[in-house]
Amino acid sequence: MAESRSSVGGGSLLVAWQLKDKNVLIVGGGEVASQRIESVLTGDGLITLLAPSKGVHTRTKHLIDTYPDRITYYDRRFSGPAELHKMDMVLTALDDVNRSREICELCRKAKIPVNAADIPDLCDFYFGAQVRDGPLQIMISTNGNGPRMAALMKKKIEGALSGKEGGAIEKVGELRAQLKERAPGVGGPLGRKRMKWMSEVCNTWDIDELTHLDHDTIAKLLDEGWEKNTVPTLDQLLGRSKQICSPRYPAFLSSQWLLATSSFALGAACTVLVLSRRK
Amino acid sequence: MAESRSSVGGGSLLVAWQLKDKNVLIVGGGEVASQRIESVLTGDGLITLLAPSKGVHTRTKHLIDTYPDRITYYDRRFSGPAELHKMDMVLTALDDVNRSREICELCRKAKIPVNAADIPDLCDFYFGAQVRDGPLQIMISTNGNGPRMAALMKKKIEGALSGKEGGAIEKVGELRAQLKERAPGVGGPLGRKRMKWMSEVCNTWDIDELTHLDHDTIAKLLDEGWEKNTVPTLDQLLGRSKQICSPRYPAFLSSQWLLATSSFALGAACTVLVLSRRK
Known part of the structure; x- marks a missing residue:
C-alpha cells in the first residue's frame, strides 16, 4: 500500500517554489551566481544582487544588462543584517565560506530560506540539474551523490523528450x-x-x-x-477518416521495408547470376 | 549566452528542500494527506498530524501505524496559532477552503513555508509528479497546466530509465x-x-x-x-580484453539481420521458382 520501508527516507522534498515578484537577495557575482540569477528569473523573482564589480562574471554582467527591471545591482559586498530587510529568499555564491556561514546564520534567525553554494550543511534547499520546455520543468537531484551523474540523467531525459x-x-x-x-x-x-x-x-x-x-x-x-x-x-x-498512424513518409519508404526489398532483390539477383553461370 | 528572453520567466524555482529531522505539521488525514506524509517521510522529516479520526484514510492510517517514530498523530482539528510553535513547514489537505486560508495566513505571519492542497494562490510552493530510484529523485512540474500531463511525462521519463x-x-x-x-x-x-x-x-x-x-x-x-x-x-x-560492445544476443540474431537474410533467401527462392517454371 505504502512504499516499502527500505525506499522511504534518505531523500529530499522536491518542490516548485513560487517566486513571482518575491524579493531574492543574491550575494556574489561569479559564474555560480549567474546560474542562480537565471533560476530566479525563471520563477519571475525580483533580484537584489550584491557583488564588487571586479568579481562579476561576463554572464552575470550580461544578465544585469538584459533584465534591468528584474535585477537591482549594487557594486559592493554584503554589509550586515539590514540587507535582509523584506527579503523572501537568500542565495550566496561566494568563495569565502566564513562569510557565507555568517549570512546563513542571519537568515536562519530571520526565518528566510537560504542556499549557500557548495556548502550543503548550511542549505535549507539544494538546486539540481534542470530541463525546461515552456511550462514543463523537470528537476533531477542525486541528493549530493555527484553533479556529473545528475548531468548524465538530464541528458537521458532530454533524449526521451521530443521537444513538443x-x-x-x-x-x-x-x-x-x-x-x-x-x-x-x-x-x-x-x-x-x-x-x-x-x-x-x-x-x-x-x-x-x-x-x-x-x-x-x-x-x-x-x-x-x-x-x-x-x-x-x-x-x-477535423472530419478526416481514421488513420492508424500518420508517418511523415509513405510506409514503403520505411527503413525496414527498404532493407527487406533490397535484400529480396539482392537474393534474386545473386540467384540469377549463379544460375546463369551454371548454364 | 543567457537563455533567450522569451523562455525566461513564467516558471517556478525547482528545489530539493532539506527536511531531515525538521518539524512538519500536516493538517488533514485524507488521501492527499497520505501523499504529503509519504513526501515528508522521503525527506526524513518529523511529522505532526492533525485530523479527526473519522476522516483518516486507510493509507494515512497505515502510515501512522508503520512510522510511529516519525509521525505523531492527534485525533483532532487544528486549534489555533499555538499549533505552529516550532514548526518548520506546514501542509494543509482539507476540504474546507476557509480553514486552509486561515492556517496559511497564520503561517505567513510566522514566516513558515506552507502548501495548501488544491489552492494554488495560497501556496509558497507546489508539489509535482515524482520519480524516485534510491538517491535519484526527479520532479516533473507543468506549472499548473494539469496533473494529467505531469503523469504522462512521468511515464515517459520512467520509460527512458533502465532502473539501474x-x-x-x-x-x-x-x-x-x-x-x-x-x-x-x-x-x-x-x-x-x-x-x-x-x-x-x-x-x-x-x-x-x-x-x-x-x-x-x-x-x-x-x-x-x-x-x-x-x-x-x-x-x-578486471584484466579482461576490451569489448567494443556486449550485446545480450549474438549480432546475427538481431531483428535487422534476420529481416535482411530472410528477405534475401525469399528473393533467391522466388527466383529459382520462377526460373524453374520457365524451363
Missing part, C-alpha cells in the same frame, strides 16, 4: 482554462466531471496531436466533445 | 566518499583534480558498469586510476 511536450502542455492549459470559462466553479461534481474529461482528452490525443490545438480546434473540441459528453479524436474533429 | 540509475548513483557516491578519504580537503587544486577525475569516471563507465562498483573494485579503481592519474575502463581494471 512543452507546447502540448501549453495547449492543454489553454483548453483547461476555456473549459473552466464554459463550466465555472471550484470542486464538486462539475469539477470532477471537468477533471475526468480533461484526463480523457490527454489519454486519447497524443503529444503531437495536442500541439495542434488552436483557438478554432479548442472551440470545436468543447462543442463536439465536452457539450456532448464525449472525447472525439483529432481526426474525427 | 539509482544503484549506479549510489556506487558513484561511495567512490566519491572513498576518494575524499584518500585525498581530503575542501576546494583548491586538489578539489578540482578530484572533481575532474570523478567526471571522467562517470563519462568512461556506463550506468551498467558503474553498478558493478563494489568494495574491491572501488579500491582497485583508486589504486590503478586515481593514484596513477588515469581512468581505466572496467575491462582494463
